[in-house]
Amino acid sequence: MRAILLVAGAVFRESVRDRVPYSLVAFAVILMAASYLISQLTAGQDLKIIKDLGLASMSIFGLLIAVFIGIGLVAKEVERRSIFALLVKPMSRDQFLIGKYLGLVLTLIANLGAMTVAYYLVLGYTELTTHVSIKAGWPAPAVDPRLLLAIGMILAELMVVTAVALFFSTFSSPLLATLLTLGLWTAGHFNADLRNFGAVVESEVAAGIALGLYYLLPNLAPFDIKAEVVHGVPVAWSHLGLTLAYAAVYIAALLTTAVLVFRRRDFK
Amino acid sequence: MAAIETEALTKDFPIGFWRPRPYRALESLTLSVGEGEVFGFLGPNGAGKSTTLKLLMQLLYPTSGTARILGRPVGDVSVKRRLGFLPEHPYFYDYLTSEELLTYFASLFGYHGEDRRRRVAAVLDEVGLGAERRLKLRQCSKGMVQRVGLAQAILNEPEVIFLDEPMSGLDPLGRRDVRQLMLRLRARGCTVFFSSHILADAEALCSQVAILAQGRLRAQGRLSELLAFELKGWELVVSDLAADRRAALESRGVRITHIDHDRCTLELPATPGPEALVHELAGGGARVVSLMPVRDTLEDLFVREVAAGGRRDTEGL
Numbered sequence A: 001m002r003a004i005l006l007v008a009g010a011v012f013r014e015s016v017r018d019r020v021p022y023s024l025v026a027f028a029v030i031l032m033a034a035s036y037l038i039s040q041l042t043a044g045q046d047l048k049i050i051k052d053l054g055l056a057s058m059s060i061f062g063l064l065i066a067v068f069i070g071i072g073l074v075a076k077e078v079e080r081r082s083i084f085a086l087l088v089k090p091m092s093r094d095q096f097l098i099g100k101y102l103g104l105v106l107t108l109i110a111n112l113g114a115m116t117v118a119y120y121l122v123l124g125y126t127e128l129t130t131h132v133s134i135k136a137g138w139p140a141p142a143v144d145p146r147l148l149l150a151i152g153m154i155l156a157e158l159m160v161v162t163a164v165a166l167f168f169s170t171f172s173s174p175l176l177a178t179l180l181t182l183g184l185w186t187a188g189h190f191n192a193d194l195r196n197f198g199a200v201v202e203s204e205v206a207a208g209i210a211l212g213l214y215y216l217l218p219n220l221a222p223f224d225i226k227a228e229v230v231h232g233v234p235v236a237w238s239h240l241g242l243t244l245a246y247a248a249v250y251i252a253a254l255l256t257t258a259v260l261v262f263r264r265r266d267f268k
Numbered sequence B: 001m002a003a004i005e006t007e008a009l010t011k012d013f014p015i016g017f018w019r020p021r022p023y024r025a026l027e028s029l030t031l032s033v034g035e036g037e038v039f040g041f042l043g044p045n046g047a048g049k050s051t052t053l054k055l056l057m058q059l060l061y062p063t064s065g066t067a068r069i070l071g072r073p074v075g076d077v078s079v080k081r082r083l084g085f086l087p088e089h090p091y092f093y094d095y096l097t098s099e100e101l102l103t104y105f106a107s108l109f110g111y112h113g114e115d116r117r118r119r120v121a122a123v124l125d126e127v128g129l130g131a132e133r134r135l136k137l138r139q140c141s142k143g144m145v146q147r148v149g150l151a152q153a154i155l156n157e158p159e160v161i162f163l164d165e166p167m168s169g170l171d172p173l174g175r176r177d178v179r180q181l182m183l184r185l186r187a188r189g190c191t192v193f194f195s196s197h198i199l200a201d202a203e204a205l206c207s208q209v210a211i212l213a214q215g216r217l218r219a220q221g222r223l224s225e226l227l228a229f230e231l232k233g234w235e236l237v238v239s240d241l242a243a244d245r246r247a248a249l250e251s252r253g254v255r256i257t258h259i260d261h262d263r264c265t266l267e268l269p270a271t272p273g274p275e276a277l278v279h280e281l282a283g284g285g286a287r288v289v290s291l292m293p294v295r296d297t298l299e300d301l302f303v304r305e306v307a308a309g310g311r312r313d314t315e316g317l
Ligand SMILES: Nc1ncnc2c1ncn2[C@@H]1O[C@H](COP(=O)(O)OP(=O)(O)OP(=O)(O)O)[C@@H](O)[C@H]1O
Pocket: A268, B013, B014, B015, B023, B024, B025, B043, B044, B045, B046, B047, B048, B049, B050, B051, B052, B088
């Protein structure tokens, strides 16, 4: 366990030093600030714009951080051979991989946390500067704690994506792993369509394949509760619970497979 | 008990993307290195030295054969605690300083707090990086990174240390430092297994060597024994050699070279021994200045063993 935490700590420290996440977080914060200016053009009517843009930038920039750092964690370490000195230290390859995953999740939490603080500052400022009559028309308050739910689900989704990235990077090159992960993320958001595919096509085989893919590919659409939260529509707790349980199972399956692949791997 | 043992260790790499064929990088290597030995693992480029080291570190899995370190199968976590490894062309994390990197590795070895700080400082000084310890590794020169690599290999006071070309990238002073480091390790009872191209280093440091070429073991043993077999002849320096004696010797096929006006060197074959001739010359009034056996150097042995394998050319491809 100690080894896992040490590896995780090193990942966190290295990513804190890395310029990439900073620039991504900074960019997200700029976008949030810009959304405030845009909303001003409509005289504060469009709190929605601020909320939407903010959540969207968290999920996109979070994705970029998860993919680029996530891939770098293992694939780059293998490619640059920094892994040689590390793997001969007294720990197993399993511990190494799990430590990397934990470290990246920590990094994601820190980055999302920073973005969340900026987000609430922009929203708080909007709250203060908007006239009461306009506020009355808002479906939800500006500083709405329910936004944290949406952000939490973004984090859960990113944890799945990170596990995907880690899985690919245990056996393919950094570039290939990046493409595969981004591909799977895209597929994950249209996954629900695969389930309905069977009803549309004649061929049993095609329908079977579609159903197989549906279960194999990550199903990421349920993690997206941004619109509901922004519009003040209630989200069922059971939906959140089930989605989180799904995330846990999917992550566990991916990490187990990644560990099994990684155990037998040759480092050349 | 042997510190390092391999038995019929073999490694194939698949080459070719479309229809991979196995390429044998290491063929049935059987070695045994006793505790406390300094073992030089020599061979030309592509001989399979790094492959062997990676198999011993379980960075590669063997196609067949087994390897044991300190009596346990390779990859055993309890044995990893007692090992040090310097990879070939080491590379570490760009954003960490050498001090941070070593602190991280020391934690993995189970060092804590003040103990850890002292250990890291000690190894940094030992490899001569005390002044550069706060420099990001990205800003380090090649030789500095090599020293960081050495520092992390000795961090846990290993019982067995594996060094893949420890002298590579180092300046003459650095090489001397590494030689001294290896002597200190030996004095502490540590088994040192190192690969190298620099035969002079091997000759100066090793108690045993193995020569590998094209994945096959060509020679192995104590340096003194490997080279003792190869007595090539004798070099006899005499003075006051009378001219008629000299002519007589030359006619018997002895090569004579003048050093100065009254001394000359006689080159004698290994057999028969030089004793009879020395006796004969002394009787004739000449004086023996020195008598030296001419042996093979490690380089002669290396060239012979490696050349025996032949080169594989493109055949004018
Ligand atoms: N990943 C790989 N795929 C295919 N062949 C490989 C691979 N790694 C090494 N080889 C081959 O295995 C052989 C041994 O390589 P190795 O790196 O062990 O040599 P070496 O003795 O360390 O050489 P050097 O002195 O140049 O470091 C070489 O012929 C090399 O081409």
